[in-house]
Amino acid sequence: MIIYNVTTNIHESVHDQWMIWMQHKHIPEILATGLFSSARLVRVLVEEEMGGVTYSVQYETESKETLQRYYQEHAPSFREEGARLFGDKMLAFRTELELIGDYKY
Template sequence: MIIYNVTINIEESVHNEWMDWMKNEHIPDMLATGKFSSAKMCKVLVEEEMGGITYSVQYTTQNKKILQAYYDEDAPRLREEGMKRFAGKFVAFRTELEIISEHK
């Protein structure tokens, strides 16, 4: 299993609008690609010097091949939507994580 992690720092001036968009549009659109089995949104509790509020959104997928298909087929369109709507109001970086083991 692979986790596609997107960490976003969003300005407080657009936070509520962004949160609504993430929960009701963007995350459902990501899941609708059929390439991710689940999504988890977490608030980062460390305050950033630059201000804003930081979140980690973790999308789970079966393997690297499916993640690559997302990059090739869906990422440009889905990223563009956020860029248009919240241009200059956020920074984001992405990481790929491989699940080695899970314990419950």
């Protein structure tokens, strides 16, 4: 399993608008591509020197090939929409993770 992790720092002035957009539009639209099986939105519990609030969204997909399809077919338009709506009040970086083991107690 591959986890596509998007970490975003969002400025307080657009935080509420961003959160509504993420939960009710952006994440559902990404899941609707059919390329991810689930998504998890979490808050990063650190205070950034630059301010803002930091979140991570973790999208799960079955393979690196499926993630590449997302990059080619969908990522540009999703990234453009975020930039258009939030501009420099949103800073994001992306990480690809490979699940090695899943342990629960």
